[in-house]
Amino acid sequence: ETGVTQSPTHLIKTRGQQVTLRCSSQSGHNTVSWYQQALGQGPQFIFQYYREEENGRGNFPPRFSGLQFPNYSSELNVNALELDDSALYLCASSPGQPLNEQFFGPGTRLTVL
Amino acid sequence: AQTVTQSQPEMSVQEAETVTLSCTYDTSESDYYLFWYKQPPSRQMILVIRQEAYKQQNATENRFSVNFQKAAKSFSLKISDSQLGDAAMYFCAYRSANTGNQFYFGTGTSLTVIP
Numbered sequence: 388e389t390g391v392t393q394s395p396t397h398l399i400k401t402r403g404q405q406v407t408l409r410c411s412s413q414s415g416h417n418t419v420s421w422y423q424q425a426l427g428q429g430p431q432f433i434f435q436y437y438r439e440e441e442n443g444r445g446n447f448p449p450r451f452s453g454l455q456f457p458n459y460s461s462e463l464n465v466n467a468l469e470l471d472d473s474a475l476y477l478c479a480s481s482p483g484q485p486l487n488e489q490f491f492g493p494g495t496r497l498t499v500l
Numbered sequence: 501a502q503t504v505t506q507s508q509p510e511m512s513v514q515e516a517e518t519v520t521l522s523c524t525y526d527t528s529e530s531d532y533y534l535f536w537y538k539q540p541p542s543r544q545m546i547l548v549i550r551q552e553a554y555k556q557q558n559a560t561e562n563r564f565s566v567n568f569q570k571a572a573k574s575f576s577l578k579i580s581d582s583q584l585g586d587a588a589m590y591f592c593a594y595r596s597a598n599t600g601n602q603f604y605f606g607t608g609t610s611l612t613v614i615p
Contacts, residue, residue, distance in 0.1 A: 429608050430545075430591070430605045432602045435601055443602055490547075491537075
């Protein structure tokens with residue numbers, strides 16, 4: 388059974404650019420959540436997708452958007468990058484609702500210069 | 501929004517000894533779930549233990565156990581017979597059973613295991 392994978396591992400962008408991060412959920416999982424983890428902080432919930440629909444959103448601006456595909460993989464898009472967007476972005480997949488367990492990917496380290 | 505507080509940024513323990521990590525949370529709800537996650541230096545976060553608020557019995561998973569005090573809104577993690585592989589960041593997390601699927605995480609405790 389393949390676990391949650393994320394790509395790329397590391398990414399460097401400049402302020403104002405756009406970025407797309409990708410997540411492949413664990414086999415059989417239909418729910419994907421995205422988190423932002425700033426250095427020295429705990430993960431902060433960005434949003435969740437369940438069966439291709441957004442199913443909850445944290446306190447992040449609209450320039451953070453996402454998609455979930457029919458195979459339940461997911462993308463996180465961030466437009467107009469700001470320096471404060473530098474963080475580890477974690478994806479977590481779950482086998483369904485209600486959400487009692489999440490399986491995390493290794494994360495994508497985004498640096499905005 | 502619910503808040504989760506971990507007041508110990510760093511802890512250390514001798515190998516084979518016992519250590520307790522603290523977590524408190526703030527909520528007005530009565531039905532929720534609490535979690536401890538471990539994030540080793542390789543970054544992939546894994547679930548250590550889960551507690552349902554409606555259960556009075558404290559959860560245990562091998563060397564890991566919790567002390568869940570609902571009235572005090574406290575949820576500490578006890579690691580017995582500490583091993584070198586236990587060294588990691590530990591995050592406490594909360595999820596409401598009724599108001600959505602958002603997990604709220606604390607700021608973490610960095611655990612060092614001394615050989």
